[in-house]
Amino acid sequence: MTSPIYLIGARGCGKTTVGQALATALGYAFVDTDHHLQHVTQRSVAETVAAEGWQGFRLRESESLIAVSAPSTVVATGGGMVLAERNRHFMRQSGTVVYLNAGAGTLAARLQAFPHDAQRPTLTGRPIAEEIEQVLTERDALYQQTAHHVIDASHPPEKVVQQILDALSPARA
Ligand code: ADP
Ligand code: MG
Numbered sequence: 001m002t003s004p005i006y007l008i009g010a011r012g013c014g015k016t017t018v019g020q021a022l023a024t025a026l027g028y029a030f031v032d033t034d035h036h037l038q039h040v041t042q043r044s045v046a047e048t049v050a051a052e053g054w055q056g057f058r059l060r061e062s063e064s065l066i067a068v069s070a071p072s073t074v075v076a077t078g079g080g081m082v083l084a085e086r087n088r089h090f091m092r093q094s095g096t097v098v099y100l101n102a103g104a105g106t107l108a109a110r111l112q113a114f115p116h117d118a119q120r121p122t123l124t125g126r127p128i129a130e131e132i133e134q135v136l137t138e139r140d141a142l143y144q145q146t147a148h149h150v151i152d153a154s155h156p157p158e159k160v161v162q163q164i165l166d167a168l169s170p171a172r173a
Contacts, residue, residue, distance in 0.1 A: 002071040002072045003094065003096060004069050004070060004071065004072075004074070004075050004094060004095035004096075005022070005026075005028070005073075005098060005164075005168070006075045006077055006091045006095055006096070006098065007019050007074065007076050007098050007100055008081060008082055008091070008097060008098070008100070008143055009079070009100035009102070009143055009153065010132065010139065010143075011079040011111065011132075012102070012106075012107040012108075012110040012111045012132075013079075013100040013102045013107060013153045014100050014102070014153050014157060014160060015032075015076035015077065015100060016032055016076050018100060018153070018157050018161055018164070019032070019074045019076040020074075021157055021158070021161045022074050022161050022164055022165075023073075023074040025161055025165060026072075026074070026165075027072075028072045028073055028074050029070070029072060029073045029074070030073070030074045031068040031070075031074070031075055032075075032076040033061060033064040033065055033068060033075065033076065033077050033078050033081065034064075034076075034078050036064040036067060036068050037057075037060050037061060037064045037078075040060070040063075040064065040067075041060065045057070048060065058080065058083065058084060061078055061080070061081060061087075062084055062086060062087055065077065065081060065087055065090060065091070066090065069090075069094055069095070075095075077091075079135070079139075080139075082139060082142040082143055083139070083142065088142065088146045091146060092146060092148070096148050096149070096168065097147045097148050097149075098147060098148070098149045098150075098151055098164055098167070099144065099146070099147035099150045099151065100151055100160065101140075101150050101152060101153055102152075102153040103154065104129065104132045104133040104136050106154045107132045108128055108129040111128060111132075112128065149164070149167040149168070151163050151164055151167065
């Protein structure tokens with residue numbers, strides 16, 4: 001079982017942090033679709049959105065997903081990756097999809113503690129806690145329906161990694 005593992009969930013749920021640790025634990029490579037996109041465009045996410053709009057950004061995001069997908073790889077995805085049906089389908093059929101599920105309060109606290117990680121432009125222009133609540137309301141069902149495994153991501157990173165390994169182990173034993 002070496003098909004890719006896709007981590008999905010809202011900004012701040014720990015896709016990058018947990019993904020790197022998970023990759024180390026499994027001896028897998030780690031890639032982040034946002035980093036790939038920034039490398040291709042040589043622009044920050046904010047600059048791409050400013051230049052090409054959210055629609056242009058979403059197109060590039062789909063291309064990045066396909067480009068980084070590889071065996072024995074943990075793929076951290078952008079928070080909006082599940083919005084496009086083709087991305088949901090691609091992830092489900094090419095690998096194992098793990099939803100890092102955390103409540104709006106947890107996400108807001110993390111992003112406020114590390115504002116650098118919240119560099120993406122806001123979707124609504126509203127305060128971050130309100131925006132996270134709204135985005136989660138809109139996307140939770142998509143995260144749930146895309147995931148093979150839903151993991152409680154409010155625990156410390158090591159525990160989240162262990163929960164993922166436990167969820168994956170029946171298929172990998
Ligand atoms: P994502 O890639 O999903 O946007 P990150 O991995 O960048 O999330 O994490 C966002 C912030 O929250 C970072 O500052 C990170 O250190 C912190 N963080 C991530 N996962 C956890 C966790 N399980 N417990 C506590 N803090 C976390
Ligand atoms: Mg990330």
